Amino acid sequence: MNKLLSLFALLTLSVLGYLTYVSAESIINTEWHEPLPLSRENQHYRLVLISQDSDTPFWNSVAKGAVERAEQEGVMLEVLNNYGKNDEVFLSNLELGIHSRVDGIIVQGLDEEAFKELTKVKAAFYSIPIITIGEDVPMEESLRRTYVGSDHFLAGKLIAQQLIADMGETGEVAILLDENTHYYQTLRMEGIESILKLYPDITLIKVPTDPSKDKVMATTQNLLNQYPDIEGFIAVNADAASGMIQEISRRKQIAPLYNYSFDDHADIDSLMQQGKLDAIVAQDPEKMGNWGVGLLIEWLEGETVPLDFDGYFTPVRIRESQDGL
Template structure:
């Protein structure tokens, strides 16, 4: 009986050893890869750039600047983004990067609790430095190392000053932004208000809207019904600009009006070239990408510790339609 059990045990052990060998061989010869690339011998760091949008002029320029600097410095940079804003997928990409234990993250700021939880708790737990780009989330809420991008308060001031030069220092002006404005929108709004407070004959109408085109058009329609004499329009969130102008065009001639926005949405260039915008704030997204990678590498190498908590501002300028046409 014992002899039979011994023979059976040997047979089972032999079969298991063979299956283990086959499994090991299949793993060794497979093409399986990590979701984010592992560091190779000639690449010093693994960095990731995460944005809500890809394949738009603004974010393509950010990625271009970041990728060129990463290649120049010999580091690996992964670009993660989505076609069209998808907040859930964006946050999933951020969480994936954190759990993959990359060396550093450059990310478009999102003023939402889930984003703050990921950067303030999870990224900090793994010791992963986070730099926000183009859109910021305050350091006390996100624990990001620094911000790279436009000075949005200054951008708001530039828009307001240009509107006064064009329209004069009296009249009604609508400022349109999100129902729950992101941090960068609040900064732009504060800059605009800082200028308009010096001009008491300008009546400012705050207009909050959802960002879907249908909602923007309905909000604009209601605005025009209640304020038929309005002359000035500022889209703080460039995403609402197209729907706003489409509804205005149904009711009024565009030429006598004064309409302004920012350059960080795909629709803006076309509207600007068609002469439907009087001026925009032009930013430097390519420099943002380059500077983000440069600062992250400097921090990882201990050359810039700590980084400036207030951020590193890239150039902005007002571009009038007559300057381009």
């Protein structure tokens, strides 16, 4: 009995001892890793990528490519963006970047006075290099170092060629533009026109519109009323594609019409899958981000000075709808 009791006591003691030991050990081993301290001397380059439309696959891909490259190069890259089109936030992001005296700015071009003012005056004041990405602003107006992105003139030509190939050499073609001029849209337009003017039987109808969906639908409605025989639609402004298609499909059969756009809007992908767009121009946004960061670093390191003012063009190609209509 006595032996049993002492055995029990010993067992209890060892169990308690073990539990206490485990507990103590877990206290001692509760470690957290304080973030590594900052070295004031050995600073990394601080770069920012500023864009609008953070919700589009296009700009997500740009950011992805840029971040990948930045990690690869060991520089800090901050992506400042905003949802949808909001020039005010976009510009204040740019201003923040400039006043924060980052080492380089990669920015979506915005064909506006405020943008040009910021890049030409402020950035130049702090001598911060600016590279435009995806969309360009002429160098004379922005003092950008270079442009990385699609050759929009070429993209316009490609879409026009696709249109001719699909529709034939006669017909009415409506082109939806943003009512505010955007340099890249202008370039695309010019590209399209440079092809279509070779075909005198094709009538080109330029329709500037506000990019909001209601307005696009209203504009399309007017357009259809005015020109009931239009066969081809090109949404140069990809934002307008969705509204445009929706309005057309309310009025007519989509299938016999020829609808084209570009890939820089979120709705484009689903429209392509539904076969409502016949073809789009596919760009390579990931490459843009990647290349942009690379070029900026090259400039900062002094490897490539100066950068090519005309820009570095990423490939563009036509992507046709899966069902080939």
